[in-house]
Amino acid sequence: TNGSTPGREPPFTLGREGTSGGVVVSQPIHYQRSIRADVTIVPGWTYYQLEGYDFAPGTAVPSFQVPPRAEERGALEAAAILWRDHEHPGLERQGAPTSLAPTEATGLTWMGPGVATELTFEVPRDARDATAVVVEVDGEEALRAPLSWISGAGPAAATHASALFAVDARTVRLYFPIPFEISLEARIENIGPAALERARLGGRVVAMPLEADLGRFRAVCEEGEAIASIQMCGTADPAARAPNHVIARVTGARGHYVGHSILQRVPDNWWCALETDHEVFIDGAYALLGTGLEDYYSAGFYWMFGPISWSLAGATGWTRSTEDASGVTHLYRHHLVDTIPFEDELRFEFESYVDGTTFTGCSFFYLAPE
Secondary structure, three states: OOOOOOOOOOOOEEOHHHOOOOOEEOOOOOOOOOOOOOOOOOOOOOOOOOOOOOOOOOOOOOOOOOOOOHHHHHHHHHHHHHHHHOOOOOEEEEOOOEEEOOOOEEEEEEEOOEEEEEEEEEOOHHHHHHEEEEEEEOOEEEEEEEHHHHHOOOOOOOOEEOOOEEEOOOEEEEOOOEEEOOEEEEEEEEOOOOOEEEEEEEEEEEEOOOOOOOOEEEEEEEOOOOOOOOOOOOOOOOOOOOOOEEEEEEEOOOEEEEEEEEEEEEOOOHHHHOOOOEEEEEOOEEEEEOOOHHHHOOOOOOOOOOOEEOOOEEEEEEEEOOOOOOEEEEEEEEOOOOOEEEOOEEEEEEOOOOOOOEEEEEEEEEEOOO
């Protein structure tokens, strides 16, 4: 995982330095009959997660090889250009800097058909809790949330960049492809009590016809509720189960889940809250179970070497009190090589390990057009 194996370079493979003590291989490894993964355990703790797909019987796939085939190498290089270098296509457009009084808004509109490959929101970090972002696609609201929920740009988060967004002290850039047939409107609204100075929007759009079955971008953004836990790092009676924290739920639609950006707030025992597992239910069936928060976000034990931020996952920053062991952690995960498809329903949940824990943020989907 040091990047020296052909087809196993960053951002698809990362060693301990890039993952705060973990190792990650995120490029798909195709196989026809079987796959075996061996882990040589060194003294100490070892945790691991493996994720994969079962294809329909008879599906032909080329077995993985090193070095990768020419077409696989080309696909990896093209993805790296988008995810790491952000060389996105399209014509750029920037609005004028605008000062907004409370309840005022400013926006930009593009006429379709086309695909937005970048939306830019220039708002100072300390004003993002009081700034709402609204994205309407073909007259339907696809995203509405405080900018801090989308970007994690609160007191817990530092400057970071990934395949789908980049955040610094002045600007939040969203790289989700957003197809639209008729129109796309992006707005920022001042939802705070003070004036918002010199806010500005921008974007990059490719004018193009859309395929009839192309997925449509949607976000589910919620402020989490505190749940009374009956577990404490799994030590309580396993037969008595606490309710889960529901991060995202979509029903009555076909689509796939592409990840989330969330803030986990913990009133005490923050280390225990980082042991919570994710659970995913697909079309009413129990489908996925994780092994711990830091594993799911592609890191070592409690981010032992500090925050991480890479193309597909990150813990970009946190605040942790030494007085009462409370904490706030910003986390994101992008399911780009391992999207989670569903036909009618998807529920993404976290187990509850510490009383009063909340998860607030946005989950992102692409849904089949109606």
